Amino acid sequence: MADSTPASDTPAAFGDPIYREGVIELLGVIAYGELSAFERLAEDAKLAPSLRDKAELAQMAQAELGHFFGLRDRLESLGVDPYAAMEPFEESFTRFHVQTAPSDWLEGLVKAFVGDGLAADFYREIAAYLDVDTRALVLESLDGTGNSAFVVTRVREAIEADPTIAGRLALWGRRLMGEALSQAQLVAAEHDGLTAVLVGGSDRAGGMDLAAIGRMFARMTENHAGRMAELGLDS
Incomplete structure (x- = not known):
């Protein structure tokens, strides 16, 4: 659980330009x-070993795309070009995906489960x-992100069939x-609005001190x- 309570007065909150920037x-x-997750x-899915696996991944991709449309529409309702709001993060995501390119189907599944789950944890903390x-x-x-029973089943089945892959996948998970965590810290540091919301740069929230930030990363x-x-x- 995060260390603060969200403000209830939505219109007043958006009257603070620092807070508005952070939300955008x-x-x-x-x-x-x-x-990016959809893509x-x-x-x-192209690497999936069976048609069933292809269909499962396609369903996961469809869910990510649906989430994207909701966020896009919200940005538009704020009078913001959603693609302009997204563009500053392209380099960070590209860097992360280059550094964590999976070598096979199983590493891709672990990345979808673990990597997306860690990102979702970070954004949930800020959402507080x-x-x-x-x-x-x-x-x-973020609902359902990184939380597919399909992924768990497939990885466990693969380990049962060949226990020797468990060590490699465990190392991969630690690398992810x-x-x-480095990605989360860089994203927050590179964008003043996000940092202001997280540490309480607006008048409507107390934000996190260093101890609370430490507890956040411990929870993650x-x-x-x-x-x-x-x-x-x-x-």
């Missing part, structure tokens, strides 16, 4: 992430400092953890360990 940046980065899952309406949209857009680490255990892997 947050919606922009999540929207880019959803569109990545669609590509992964948002007005009620924006917070609800963010949480809805490190890269995702614990959640990662839980996901790895669900896959049958050591964290």
